[in-house]
Amino acid sequence: MTPEPFSPAGTDHSTAAPPPGCPAHGIGVGGLRRLYGPEAQDLGAVYETLRAEHGTVAPALLHDDVPIWVVLGHTENMHMLRTPSHFSRDTRLWGPMQDGTVKPTHPMMPHLAWQPLCSHAEGEEHLRLRGAVNGAISTIDHRGVRRHINRATQHLVNRFCERGSADLVSQFAERLPMMVMCEIFGMPDEYNDRIVEAARDLPKGTATAIESNAYIMDVLTRLTARRRAAPEDDFTSHLINHPTRLTDEEVSQHLRLILIVAYESTANLLANVLRVVLTDPRFRAQLNGGQMTVPQAVEQSMWDEPPFSAVLGYFAKQDAELGGQRIRKGDGLILGIAPGNVDPRVRPDTKANMQGNRSHLAFSGGPHECPGQDIGRAIADVGVDALLTRLPDAELACDEDDLEWEETLSNRHLVALPVKFAPRPQQDVMARPAHPAPSQRRTDWQVSTPQREPVAPEPVAPAPVPEPVVRLGAFQRLLRWWRGE
Secondary structure (H helix, E strand, C coil): CCCCCCCCCCCCCCCCCCCCCCCCCCECHHHCEECCCHHHCCHHHHHHHHHHHHCCEEEEEEHHHEEEEEECCHHHHHHHHCCCCCEECCHHHCHHHHCCCCCCCCCCHHHHCCCCCCCCCCHHHHHHHHHHHHHHHCCCCHHHHHHHHHHHHHHHHHCCCCCCEEECHHHHHCCHHHHHHHHHHCCHHHCCHHHHHHHHHHHHCCCCHHHHHHHHHHHHHHHHHHHHHCCCCCHHHHHHCCCCCCCHHHHHHHHHHHHHHHHHHHHHHHHHHHHHHHHCHHHHHHHHCCCCCHHHHHHHHHHHCCCCCCEEEEEECCCEEECCEEECCCCEEEECHHHHHCCCCCCCCCCCCCCCCCCCCCCCCHHHCCCCHHHHHHHHHHHHHHHHHHCCCCEECCCHHHCCEEECCCCEEECCCEEECCCCCCCCCCCCCCCCCHHHCCCCCCCCCCCCCCCCCCCCCCCCCCCCCCCCCHHHHHHHHHHCC
């Protein structure tokens, strides 16, 4: 006889706690595995243990042993995302929030506190808020953004190219997204070390997170007031002037949401792609051999190391069944991005090249799918290509085993990525990146499509002969357009 499925919102714990002296690690109330603490330092391994024990939807414990469901299956995650009639992002529906089990001091409260944002709204209110965000995003000049990404990359590389060494996390991956977002928002003068540090600190729930949030909100509130008084052709002005007529508070709060999510996800994406290019011979060989373009490499990284590994959370609006488990009204669920991406039913071979397949969960899905994902892809595509064009001989400056990560429930962040390369002079940030001379190129490092060497013209008579007009082929024109040149 099959035991009654566990329901975090109920009291029918069918799994007994381990007996005294049992060597089980990471086991809490009801015999459930914890997603926090020293026992969960490798959440990927915890997810696979849960998959083996429970299947595609598994019961687990958050901080303070608050029960939660973890959705591990790709299909089950997509069903949850695409069924707003059953599952909502409104944290006020969560049973432990309603009955006081989750205290205001809970470590995950920054992710759980309800706010009047499109990410927490549903129905008509969601359509109103999301419509304003989508409308403002539709006004972004993507070609102009690509040109800015290229120039910003040159500016950042100029800061360290003469030294012959750099940390591509703190000096590049954590800075490029903020430079680009400040430009898109219409506040390029606000870009500085302080806003980068605050954006990295705010989601962590550290002792300084409140101060960091206050700093960013001050910047965005002042920006909103300036653009309300004097609109310009930027994202902020279009958000303010959208027909839905958001209030100043709604504008500044949505700017904060977009800024932090876009920054955190893109910084992680850049670091992950660069790490794999520097350390994985298989990955690099596919780039070198033409089997994979830089955009395809970015998509592959979003399968293997998604910028956000999990999202908390979704909440059951009514009793439902998911992955063979009985989900009760008020239950909370975690969107399992990383475990869903390695669901063996979708990826029986996790080492296989996904060939640009975009059905990963990295940008969520359904009504709350990331609206700015094309900007994130552009920052990674153009930034990685431009960096490696400037530094074609860059190589890891430490053993791969010495690399370290900071892991939380929401993401796995590379701490540092030290590289070394031949020192080279700075470059005009307004000029297109100079490709290295053929004698300086490394045959094991070609990322961009190799340019054909010019063929010397045949000798001609002294009589003036008009030179033939050299026309770019379709591929060269496409390549220039993609790079924003």
